[in-house]
Amino acid sequence: MPEKVLDLFDQMNIQPDQVVFNTVFSACARVANDRAKEIGRKVLNQMPKHFHNDNILLTSAINMLMKFGDVENAENFFQTMKKKDVIAYGAMMKGYVENKMYEKTLDLFEQLPFPLHNVGYTIIFNACAQLLNDRAKQIGKKLLNEMPKHFHNDNILLNSAIDMLMKFGDVENAENFFQMMKKKNIITYGAMMKGYVKNNMSDKALDLFEQMSLNPNNVIHIIVLNACAQLLNDRAKEIGRKLLDQIPKHFHNDNVLLTSAIDMLMKFGDVENAENLFQMIKKKDVIAYGAMMKGYVENKMYEKTLDLFEQLPFPLHNVGYTIIFNACAQLLNDRAKEIGRKLLNQMPKHFHNDNVLLNSAIDMLMKFGDVESGEKLFRTIKKKNIVTFGAMMNGYNINNQPFKCLQLLGEIKQQNFIIDEFSSNILINACARLSMLSKCQLVVDQIPSHLYKNQRILNSLIYMWGKAGSIENAQKIFQSIDNPDDFTYNSLIYIYGLNRMGLEAVDLYRKMPDHLRNEITYVCVLNACSHSGLLNEARSIFNEISQKSKQIIAAMIDCLSRLYIFDEAQKLIDDYEKSNPPCSVMYMAILSGARNSRQHILSQKIYDRMIMLFPNEKETLKSGSVLLGNTYLSIGDHEQAKNVRLNRIKALGTKIQPGVSWTEFNGEILEFKANDRRHPQSKEIHAKAKYISDVLMKHGHEYDASWITRPLGEDETIESVLCTHSERLAIAYHFLQEENPSFIQITKNLRVCGDCLIYVSIVLDRATKLIAKIWQCKIIVRDANCIHHFSPDGTCSCQDHF
Structure with missing residues (x-):
């Protein structure tokens, strides 16, 4: 009862002796509150100088100061000791560990002029277990190998050794020590099981639990619950639920245990029982609330996360901020945006050094589409890590700014960060979105060589090269993989389809082992048939599929609709x-086909049915209205097209996404929007686009007004609108920079219009003969649907089937 010791000391009116000083120091160290700190420091200052030769007393003072976190004064007292003994060294090393100064612990250990006692071994093992660097591993293992045999009966020491080895990932030696111990106690079993969980070997933790003949304490219960939460198989669920039912009632006041149980149940997907357990906790703390909110996020119940957050009677801790930011990032409705922004603005300044928290805030802002705020927050982070860069780069990809994502690669290299699997995948994804071959090669050159053994990375590279139109590179990656999995096959089948190589997609599908085929496989191969007009092949594959999901049926409907x-x-x-309930994707497929075949009656009929069936699918109805309006435009019914447009704005409150095209010249990524005037050479670019259009018209090209999706302005013509489409400006830019460009690559965020496809084809044929008779060029245009490979003879890989 250390508080009573301090009360009694305050009442004492005689001069304290060494025993009293020692007792007071020990009491202050145990209490360590403001009152204890005040008494402890006051007594220490008043201690007579002749007591300064008493090692026991000074060691007690050092211990007290270390418990106060006053490392500097503890070090000063240690330095004043003339005859330091092993206990004084032990007090200092233990104090360093308590203050998380593990390097200083090892520094002092290496200066130690005495052999370690058993407590000293335990301290050093604990320091090494926390530090986990090469030095710590070397010292820890060497010390363990040289440890005298008579210490092999000290359970406390061996338990700390097992904990250290497990934290090193040296499970085998930890198991050897465990087997060597004659009298294992509950702490020993706990160290082993905790180590197994730490090393993702939770099945072994459960094996050991079932072999244990001792009654489990609350710590064992917590470890087993954590193991079950990690493992998540039928055995784990059975053991976890059984253990939970058998927990003694006196453990029901242990918040840590109950919080672990809540975490486990949430990971099982058993939200109802987790909620019941949460309600049972009498004194809920912020950690219990955190477990519930985290569980709701894991079970995609984001509204419940925010509901519970708004009931929270405590200030959020850093983990809590991260959980709420993640929930808001997933929910993305007005409530989530309001809560997320308000929470971020009110966040205490001391959390602004927590990278994990700030990374989740960046992710949230980027998912809100608030790129500017995400960038500002990113720039305020002083000590960025690779995860911070990953959050920012992923955010740029989400917001369709892959060129900005790639720009951050330069900063990563400057700060000598090692690109890991996560950041590699993001960079690969950026290249896939941007689809510029030179940028793909740039990123490939930065990927560490060891990641080329990582199948996930290789699968992503197949996807990237294919999206950039380099089938050869995609095939090389595929052929380098010894055991292709379903993702590998599906990636290449998808890429074949994207590049209008339907026959190659079907051939690979036929070579794919039956057991690897899944829903994604069927959708990819049917889409490949759809984009290449392979009706017979699509019907054959479709009829072979025993379990047809809505996605598979939708892919077949798309194939039929493209062929009218x-x-x-x-x-x-x-x-x-x-x-089954109606599926909007199926209707959109017919609507797209009706637009291509200019069947306005069918188009109107399908759209009216969509309004009735899917009144809440705003984005789908927006896309459908665009197709319907374009169908009316294709037959010259501008009045009906205008009505559709006005009704859409009135009913849906939506705007059409503007067309954006990207191209590359001399290593620089350039962005063009329709009628773009931002470029320094915009006048020259527009003039070049107009010149090419004039040449085309002289050689018989007639502009197709049906591809104009808005009313013409007073000073606009069909030609003036179509010749300033973003993809045409990008092509004109290349003609402006080089008289005879040999290769042009363009990526567009929307579908390339049919008139522009003809434009590109004619530019490569007739115009090239006029402008530069010796000029031969290849153009790759990737739009939202597929990749068009234009050859110098004026043909396109889509064969006009788009």
Whole structure:
């Protein structure tokens, strides 16, 4: 009862002796509150000088100061000791560990002029277990190997050794020490099981638990619950639930245990029982609330996360901020945006050094589409790590700014960060979005060589090269993989489809082992058939599939609709809806086909049905209205097109996403929007686009007004609008920079319009003969649907089937 010791000392009116000083120092060290700190320091200052030769007393003072966190004064007292003994060294080393100054612990250990006692071994093992660097591992293992045999009966010491080895990842030697121990106690079993969990070997933790003949204490219960939460198989669920039912009632006041149980149940997906357990906790703390909120996020119940947050009676800790930011980032509704921004603005300044928290805040802001605020927060972080860069780069990708993502690669290299699997995948994804071959090669050159053994990275590279139009590189990556998995096959099948190589996609599908085929495989190969007009192949594959999901049926409907076989497509929808809710994707496929075939009556009929079936799918209805309006434009019915547009704005409150095209010249990524005037050479670019258009018109090209999706302005013509489409400006830019460009690559965020496809084709054929008779050029244009490979002879890989 250290508080009573201090009370009694305050009442004492005689001069304290060494025993009293020692007792007071020990009491102050145990209490360590403001009152104890005041008494302890006052007594220390009043201690007579002749007591300064008493090692026991000074060691007690050092211990007290270390408990106060006053390391500097503890060091000063240690330096004043003339005859330091092993206990004084031990007090200092233990104090360093308590203050998380593990390097200083090892520094002092290496100066130690005495052999270590058992407590000293335990202290050093604990320091090494926390530090986990090469020096710590070397010292810890050497000390363990040289430890005298008579210490092998000291359970406390060996338990700390097992903990250290497990933290080193040296499970085998930890197991050897465990087997060597004759009298294992509950702490020994706990050290082993905790180590197994730490090393992702939770099945071994459960094996050991089931072999244990001792009654489990609360710590064992917590470890086993954590193991079950990590493992998540049927055995883990059975053991976890059984253990939870058998927990003694006196443990029901242990918040740490109950919080672990909540975490486990949430990971099982058993939200209801987790909620019941949470309600049972009498004195809920911020950690229990955190476990519940985290569990709701894991179970995608983000509204419940925010509900519980708004009931929270405590200030959030750093983990809590991270949880709420993650929930808001997933929810993305007005409530989530309001809560997320308000929380970020009110966040205490001392949390601004927590990278994990700030990384989640950046992720949230970027998912809100608030790139500017995300950038500002990123710039305020003084000690960025690779995860911080990853959050920012991923955010740029989400917001369709892959060129900005790649710009950060330079900063990563400057700060000598090692690119890991996560950041590599983000960079690869940026290249896939941007689809510029030179940028792809730049990123590939930065990926560490050891990651080329990582199949996830290789699968991503297949996807990246294919999206950039380099089938050869995608095939090389595929062929380098010894055991292709379903992702590997699916990636290349998808890429073949994207590049209008339907026959190659079908051939690979036929070579793919049956057991690897899944829903994604079927959708990819059917889409490949759809984009290449391979109806017979699509029907054959579709009929072979025993379990047809809505995605598979939608892919087949798309294939039929692209070939204008609407009756068969509608029959598939009717059959599907006999036992399933309607699916908007299926209707959108027919609507797209109706637009291409200019069937306005069918288009209107499908769109009206979509309004009735999917009134809450705003984005789908927006896209559908664009297709409907374009269908009316394709037959010259501008009045109906205008009505559709006005009704959409009125009913949906939406705006059409502007067309943006990217191209590269001399290593620089350039962005063009329709009628773009931002570029320093905009006048020259527009003039070049107009010149090419004039040449085309002289050689028989007629502009297709049906590809204009808005009313013409007073000073606009069909030609003036179409010749300033973003993809045309990008092509004109290349013609302006080089008289005879040999290769042009363009990426567009939307679908390339049919008139622009003809434009590119003619530019490569007739115009090239006029402008530069000796000029030969290849153009790759990737839009939202597929990749068009234009050859110098004026043909396109899509063969006009788009």
